Structure formats: C-alpha cells, structure tokens
Amino acid sequence: MVSGVYEGTLNPARNSISGKWSQNQDTVALEFKRSDEVLELRRPQNPTKPYPYKEEAVSFANENGTATLAGR
Numbered sequence: 623m624v625s626g627v628y629e630g631t632l633n634p635a636r637n638s639i640s641g642k643w644s645q646n647q648d649t650v651a652l653e654f655k656r657s658d659e660v661l662e663l664r665r666p667q668n669p670t671k672p673y674p675y676k677e678e679a680v681s682f683a684n685e686n687g688t689a690t691l692a693g694r
Contacts, residue, residue, distance in 0.1 A: 628652065 630641020630652070637656040642649050681692035 630654070 624645070626643060626645035628641055628643045630639040632639050639654045641652060643652045677694060679692070679694050681690050683690045
C-alpha cells in the first residue's frame with residue numbers, strides 16, 4: 623500500500639502541474655509537463671547484440687527419445 627500524497631497546481635496554459643509528493647516523512651518537488659514527443663521505450667528484457675553474456679544453442683533429448691528440448 624502506498625501511503626503518499628501529491629499536491630499540485632495546474633498552470634493557466636493547462637500543460638504542466640507543479641507540486642510536491644509526500645510519503646512518510648519525505649517530501650520531494652515533482653513537476654509533470656505535457657509533451658507531444660513520443661518517448662523511446664527502454665526494455666532491458668529485449669536486449670540487442672552484442673549481448674553482455676555468452677549465447678549458445680543447446681538441445682536435450684529425453685530418455686526415451688520422443689521429445690527434444692532446445693533453446694538459445
């Protein structure tokens with residue numbers, strides 16, 4: 623459960639909100655601005671080459687030979 627509060631003021635142009643986020647005993651200034659810029663998604667779960675680790679194709683056959691598990 624988040625026990626926080628944001629109190630802000632919408633500017634006359636209605637394109638930003640300036641305020642403060644408070645949670646527990648901490649308070650921080652926080653400003654939201656409207657933008658038409660499309661943000662680039664950063665998804666570390668979809669890495670690009672060169673990877674920071676070794677990549678190797680592997681496969682394992684089960685004991686009776688009816689199925690093979692393969693991956694990279």
